Amino acid sequence: MTDLYDVIFKRRDTRHFTSDPVPDEVLQKALQAGHAAPSVGLSEPTRYYIVEDADLKLQVKKLFDASREKAEEQISNPDQLDKHQSLKLEAITSAPIGLVIATDESVLDEYVIGTIGTKETLAWSTACAIQNIWLSLTEQGYSMGWVSILDYIAFKELLNLPESVKPLGYFCIGKPADDYDNRPMLETHNWKRKSSAPHVVKITQGL
Numbered sequence: 603m604t605d606l607y608d609v610i611f612k613r614r615d616t617r618h619f620t621s622d623p624v625p626d627e628v629l630q631k632a633l634q635a636g637h638a639a640p641s642v643g644l645s646e647p648t649r650y651y652i653v654e655d656a657d658l659k660l661q662v663k664k665l666f667d668a669s670r671e672k673a674e675e676q677i678s679n680p681d682q683l684d685k686h687q688s689l690k691l692e693a694i695t696s697a698p699i700g701l702v703i704a705t706d707e708s709v710l711d712e713y714v715i716g717t718i719g720t721k722e723t724l725a726w727s728t729a730c731a732i733q734n735i736w737l738s739l740t741e742q743g744y745s746m747g748w749v750s751i752l753d754y755i756a757f758k759e760l761l762n763l764p765e766s767v768k769p770l771g772y773f774c775i776g777k778p779a780d781d782y783d784n785r786p787m788l789e790t791h792n793w794k795r796k797s798s799a800p801h802v803v804k805i806t807q808g809l
C-alpha cells in the first residue's frame with residue numbers, strides 16, 4: 603500500500619501535462635475518492651462536470667486570459683509584472699481532461715446541520731473533495747491543476763450552470779510532464795518561497 607505521507611508530499615499543482623490520455627478507471631477512482639470526503643451535515647453538495655470538448659476548453663481559456671490580463675493591470679511593480687507574465691498558471695487546452703468542481707447550494711432547500719453559522723461550509727465540503735481527488739490522482743501517477751483565475755459569473759454563464767451551483771474552479775487533469783523538483787512551481791520560479799513549518803499559535807484567552 604502506498605504511504606499516505608509520500609502521496610501528500612508528492613502532490614503538486616500541475617500546469618504541464620503530457621498528451622497521454624487519462625484512463626477512465628483513473629478518473630473514476632479519483633472521483634470516488636472525492637465522494638469519500640466529508641461534507642457538512644452529510645449534505646453532499648459537490649457536483650462534477652467533465653469537459654473534454656476542445657471548443658469549450660478554448661472558451662474557458664479565453665475567460666482565463668481575460669482575468670489574467672485584468673490581474674496584471676493591477677501589478678504596479680515592473681519586476682513583479684515581468685515575473686507574473688512569465689508564469690504558466692493553467693493548462694486548460696493541453697490537459698486531456700477538464701473538470702469543473704462545484705457546490706450545489708440547493709441542498710439548503712432542506713435543513714442542513716452545520717450551515718447556521720455560514721453556508722460557506724458547503725464550499726468547504728467541496729474543497730475537502732477536491733483535495734481527496736488531488737491525492738488520488740497523485741497516488742495513481744496523474745495530477746491536477748486548479749484554475750481559479752476566472753470571472754466566475756462569466757464562467758457560470760458559459761457552462762450554463764443552474765443558479766444554485768457555484769463552481770470552485772476549473773481543474774486540469776492529466777499525466778504530469780514536470781515534477782517541479784518536488785517543490786511548488788511558484789517556488790521554482792522564485793515567485794515565493796514555501797514556509798518551512800506550519801503557522802501554529804497556542805491561544806488561551808484570545809490573542
Ligand SMILES: Cc1cc2nc3c(=O)[nH]c(=O)nc-3n(C[C@H](O)[C@H](O)[C@H](O)COP(=O)(O)O)c2cc1C
Nearest residue numbers: 613614615690691692748749750751785786787788
Ligand atoms: C483555491 C486555489 C486556487 C488556485 N488557483 C490557481 C490558479 O488559478 N492558477 C495556478 O497556476 N495555480 C492555482 N493554484 C495552485 C497554487 O498556486 C499552488 O497550490 C501553490 O502554489 C502551492 O503549490 P503546490 O500545490 O504544488 O504545493 C490554486 C490553489 C488553490 C488552493
